[in-house]
Amino acid sequence: MAQTIMVQGTASHVGKSVITSALSRILVHDGYRVAPFKSQNMALNSYVTKGGGEIGRAQAVQAEAAKVEATVDMNPILLKPKEDTTAQVIIHGQVQQNMTAKEYFNEQQVALTAVQESLARLKQEFEVVVIEGAGSPAEVNLREYDLVNMKIAKLAQAPVILVADIDRGGVFASIVGTLELLTAEERERIEGIIINKFRGQKSRLEPGLDYIEEETGIPILGVIPYFDDFKIPEEDAIASSEQGSAEYELDIAVINLPHISNFTDFAALAQVPETRVRYVAPQEDLEEPDLIILPGTKNTIEDLECLYQTGVAQQIIELAQAEVPVVGICGGYQMLGRMIYDPYSVETEQGQIEGLGLLDIETTLAAEKITAQVQAEIKAEQIFAVKQDSISGYEIHMGHTRHGVEVEELFTITQRSDESVSVADGASNKAGTIWGTYLHGIFDNDSLRREFINQLRVSKGLAPLVEDEFVVEKEREQAYQKLADLVRDNLDMELLYQIISI
Numbered sequence: 351m352a353q354t355i356m357v358q359g360t361a362s363h364v365g366k367s368v369i370t371s372a373l374s375r376i377l378v379h380d381g382y383r384v385a386p387f388k389s390q391n392m393a394l395n396s397y398v399t400k401g402g403g404e405i406g407r408a409q410a411v412q413a414e415a416a417k418v419e420a421t422v423d424m425n426p427i428l429l430k431p432k433e434d435t436t437a438q439v440i441i442h443g444q445v446q447q448n449m450t451a452k453e454y455f456n457e458q459q460v461a462l463t464a465v466q467e468s469l470a471r472l473k474q475e476f477e478v479v480v481i482e483g484a485g486s487p488a489e490v491n492l493r494e495y496d497l498v499n500m501k502i503a504k505l506a507q508a509p510v511i512l513v514a515d516i517d518r519g520g521v522f523a524s525i526v527g528t529l530e531l532l533t534a535e536e537r538e539r540i541e542g543i544i545i546n547k548f549r550g551q552k553s554r555l556e557p558g559l560d561y562i563e564e565e566t567g568i569p570i571l572g573v574i575p576y577f578d579d580f581k582i583p584e585e586d587a588i589a590s591s592e593q594g595s596a597e598y599e600l601d602i603a604v605i606n607l608p609h610i611s612n613f614t615d616f617a618a619l620a621q622v623p624e625t626r627v628r629y630v631a632p633q634e635d636l637e638e639p640d641l642i643i644l645p646g647t648k649n650t651i652e653d654l655e656c657l658y659q660t661g662v663a664q665q666i667i668e669l670a671q672a673e674v675p676v677v678g679i680c681g682g683y684q685m686l687g688r689m690i691y692d693p694y695s696v697e698t699e700q701g702q703i704e705g706l707g708l709l710d711i712e713t714t715l716a717a718e719k720i721t722a723q724v725q726a727e728i729k730a731e732q733i734f735a736v737k738q739d740s741i742s743g744y745e746i747h748m749g750h751t752r753h754g755v756e757v758e759e760l761f762t763i764t765q766r767s768d769e770s771v772s773v774a775d776g777a778s779n780k781a782g783t784i785w786g787t788y789l790h791g792i793f794d795n796d797s798l799r800r801e802f803i804n805q806l807r808v809s810k811g812l813a814p815l816v817e818d819e820f821v822v823e824k825e826r827e828q829a830y831q832k833l834a835d836l837v838r839d840n841l842d843m844e845l846l847y848q849i850i851s852i
Contacts (some may be wrong), residue, residue, distance in 0.1 A: 351473050351474070352385075352472065352473040352474075352475075352476045352477050352478055352479050353477065353478050353479075353850050353851055353852050354473070354478070354479045354480075354481060354506045354507060354508035354509075354850075355373065355478065355479075355480055355481065355508060355509060355511065355849065355850045356480075356481040356482075356483060356502070356503045356506065356508040356509070356510045356511065356539075357369050357370050357373070357480070357481065357482050357483060357510075357511050357513060358483035358486075358487050358499055358500075358503075358510050358511070358512055358513070358540075359483065359485070359486060359512070359513045359514070359515075360486055360488075360512065360513070360514040360515070360521075360524040360525060360527075360528045361485070361486050361515070361524065362484075362485050362486070363515070364513050364514055364515035364546055364547075365513055365515060365546040365547060365574075366482050366483060366484075366513055367408045367411070367412070367482060367582075368582050368833065369511075369513055369544060369546065369574075369837070370386055370412050370480050370481075370482040371386075371411060371412045371415040371582055371830065371833060372415075372833045372834055372836075372837035372838075373480050373837070373846075374386055374412050374415045374416035374480050375415040375416065375417075375830050375831070375833065375834035376834045376837065376838050377416075377478050377480070378415075378416050378417050379834065382477045382478045382852065383418075383475075383476045383477045383478070384416040384418070384476060384477070384478045384479075384480060385413075385416065385418060385423075385424060385472045385475070385476040385478075385479050385480070386409055386412030386413055386415075386416060386424055386479075386480050386481075386482065387409075387423075387424055387425075387468070387469065387472055387479050387480070387481045387482070387506075388406060388408070388409055388424070388425050388481070388482040388483075388484070388498070389425075389426060389427060389465040389468075389469070389481075389497055389498050389502045390426075390427040390428075390429065390461070390465070390484065390497045390498040391405070391406035391408065391409065391425050391427070391428050391429070391484070391498075392428075392429040392430075392431065392437065392484070393406045393407065393408065393428065393429075393430070394430055394431065394609065394610065394611035394612070394648055395407035395408070395583075395611065395612055395613065395614050396428060396430065396611070396612065396746060397409075397410035397420060397744070398721045398722060398723050398744040398745070398746060399419075399420050399421055399422055399443060399723075400419060400723055400767065400768075401421070401422070401443070401767065402443070402721050402722050402723070402766075402767045403421070403422035403442065403443015403444065403721065404422075404428060404440050404443050404444075404445075404719075404721045404746060405420060405421075405422055405424060405425035405428055405443060406425045406428055407583065407612070407614055408482070408583070409424040409425040409482075411582070411583045412424070412480070412482070414826065414830070415830045415833075415834075416480075422442045422443035422468070423442075423467075423468035423469075423471050423472050424468075424472070426441060426442055426464045426465050426467070426468035427439070427440070427441055427461050427464060427465065427497070428440040428443075429454075430611070430648055431609075431648065432448060432609070432648055432649055432697075433649075435450050435451055436448055436449065436450055437449060437451075437454070438648070439454060441460070441461065441464050442464055442468070443721070445719050455495050458495060458497065461497055462497060465497060465502065465505070466505065469502075469505065469506055473506075477852075478850065478852065479506065479508075481502065481503070481506060481508055483498055483499045483502070483503075483510075484498040484499065485498075485499075486499075486528060487499035487500045487510075487528070487532060487536065488527070488528045488531035488532060490531055500532070500536045500539065503536075503539050504535075504539070508539075509539060509540075509541040509542075509849045509850070510539045510540045510541065511540075511541070511542045511543070511544055511571060511849070512525065512528065512529075512540050512542070512543050512544070512568075513543075513544045513546050514528075514543065514544070514545055514546065515546050515547050516545050516546065516547055516548050516555075517546075517547035517548070517549065517576055518547075521545060521558075522558050522561065522562060525543060525562055525566070526562070526565060526566065529566055529568075540568055541568065541569075541849045542568065542569055542570075542571035542845065542846070542849055543562065543566075543568055543569070543570050543571060544570075544571050544572050544573075544574060544841070545559075545570065545572075545573045545574070546574045547574065547575075547576045548573050548574065548575055548576060549575070549576045552573055555573060559573070569842075569845060571841055571842055571845060571846060571849075572837070572840045572841035572842060573840060574836065574837055574840050574841075575836065575840065577832075577833075577836060579832075580828065580829040580832045580833070581617070581621070581829060582829055582830070582833055583614055583617065593620035593626070593627045593629075594619070594620040594621070594622070594625050594626040594627045595623060595624050595625055595626055597624070598624050598625055598626035599624040599625070599807070599810070599812055600622075600624060600625045600626070600640050600641070600803065600806055600807060600810070600812075601626050601628065601637075601638070601639045601640050601641075602616075602619055602625065602626065602627045602628065602639060602640065602641045602642075602643065603628050603630045603636050603637070603639035603641070603642050603643070604616055604627060604628065604629050604630065604643045604645055605630055605632070605642070605643065605644050605645065605657070605662065605666075605682070606629040606630055606631045606632070607632070607644075607645060607647045607653040607656070607657075607681075607682075608632070608647075608649075608652070608653055608656055609647045609648040609649040609652065609653050610645050610646070610647055610653075611645070611646045611647055611648050611680075611681075612645065612646045612679075612680070612746070612790050613629070613645055613646075615645065615646070615679055615790050615791060615792075615793060616643065616645070616793065618793045618794050618799055618820070618822050619793055619799070619803075621820050621822075621825060622799070622803055622815070622819070622820055623815065623819055623820070624812075625803065632656050632657060632660040632662045633660055635665075636662065636665045636666070636669065639669070639674065640674070640675075640806055640810065641674070641675050641676075641677065641806060642666055642669060642670075642674060642675070642676045642677070643676075643677045643678075643679065643682065644666075644676070644677070644678040644679070644681075644682025644683070644685050644686065644786075645679055645680075645681075645682050646679050646680035646681050646682060646746075646790065647680075647681035647682070648681075649681075649697050649698075650681040650684050650685060650690060650697060650715075650749075651690060651692060651697045651698050651700060651703050652697065652698060653681070653685075654685050654690070654703055654705070654706075655703065657685070657706075663706060666706060666708075667706055667707070667708065670708050670783070670784060673781075673783055674783075675783045675784065675806065676708060676783070676784045677784075677785055677786065678709075678785075678786030678787075679786065679787060679788075679789075679790065679792075680746065680747050680787075680788055680790060681747075682786065683751070683776065683777075683786025683787055683788060684705070684713040684749055684751065684786075685705055685706055686705060686706055686708045686709040686711070686784065686786045687705040687706075687707075687708075687709050687710075687711035687712055687713055687751065688704070688705050688707050688709075688710065688711065688712055688754075689702060689703070689704060689705055689712045689713070690702065690703050690705055690712075690713045690714075690715065690749075691712070691713070691714045691715065692714075692715045693714065693715075694715065694716070694717045696715040696716070696717060696748055697715060708779070708784045709757055709777050709778075709779060709784060709785075709786060710753070710754030710755065710756035710757045710777075710779075711751050711752060711753055711754060711757060711777050711786075712751070712752050712754075713749045713750065713751045713752075714749065714750050714752075715748055715749050716748050716749060716750055717748070718748065719746070719747070719748045720745050720746070720747055720748070720788075721744075721745060721746050722744065722745050722766040722767045723742070723743075723744045723766075723767055724742070724743055724744060724745055724763050724764075724765060724766050724789065725740045725741070725742055725763070725764050725765040726740060726741055726742075726743065726761040726762060726763045726764060726775060726789065727740055727761065727762045727764055728740075728741065728760075728761060728798070729758070729759045729760060729761055729762055730758060730759070730760045730761075730776075730778045730782060730785065732778075732782040733760070733778060733782045733785060733802065733805070734798050734801055734802060740764065741761070741789075741792060741795040741798055742791070742794075742795065743789035743790055743791040743792045743794075743795075744789070744790050744791055745766070745788050745789065745790070746790060747788050749788075751777070751788075753774070753777050756779065756780065757777035757778060757779060757780075758777065758778050758779075758780065759774045759775075759776070759777065760775060760776030760777055760778050760785055760786075760787055761774075761775045761776050761787060761789065762774060762775070763775050775787055775788055775789060776788065776789070794822045796820070796821050796822055800815060800817065800819070803815065
């Protein structure tokens, strides 16, 4: 039976996901079989497992750090917000239904049973389970409905490490305040504190560290320096509106839709040399980009309405007419077409909406979601003149798209999960300047991304990039290792192992 350790935080975005990844990689390097676990995740960045189940992207990243295949047991409950009070509920990788918060809270026993089943399987299969909490355990208004913090620590019999972010200020108050709001039983579970994202000389922090240990009786496990020389994907927030090179030759504008999802699709583009990736809110001016990307969204119709209302739709159309390339991924692909139909009220009661009319396609939203890892062959060689036989990606969509005569097929899906298929995916205009696909993660294919970027560069009179400029898998592996080394060097590892009891 596996040992457990849980990472909770004084607030959202303090670095729980990254610390969980770091501990997973450290423990793997020290010879243990490790699984990450987050009982309930509310996120629009999701991932599809080999078995076709949908989980939070953060747990897929943590599994990669732990050098294991991601499974639905690592995130048994995924909540994908649709509106302020409604979310799509996914249990063990499969869509159940859309629920309001009240409806979901009334079904807590179903969710808790799923969490118990997944945790039990992981504890049987692995030697250590590293558990991530959510938000803060001090949210007293949600204690009764807790499915992700102290109730899970108790269920898993896990000691808790509390993470606090010093970069945002008020770190000592956040630690003491969090502990004060916990019950005596909950507080006893916290066996170490990590102060994260520290800039400066640690000696200047010592009086505060001494105060925390004396005031709370809980040891400081470590102080982790702020880092920005490598990237680890975090939970569900775009770190900044602008990413990539400060001095750039290519300017990529990603439309930051109100319900944007899976924006991790573009992380690799931000790593390309001399390339800037801007996330442009609908109320902002697109300016003069070299490429426009319409990303995935949890609500295609409402987000398209937003583009019309703010005037961004007209900007995109005019730039496309001026031969600025436009790319759509998943919901963004649907927006590029002539019409979107919603006969089953999957997203709204509206029924239908006109698309941007940039591609000769029409989409009907379906009640059933397609989720699968895929392999695909490239058909549009005028866009992707690559040297590889196939590309990989994953599907997460509830729409079926019909092609008209004015578009060409982009890819042919040859494998969905373990099944051999032959399914057309994506479409491009005849010139190859406007295209879309349902496949997430396509820019993680190094040859495809490089050839596409090089076409953009050549069209601007720039020299193409060399083949070994940036390799996604190599870059990720280096980032996990740098993270593990950084955290190991700044933690009391002896105390950590005492806490985990290994």
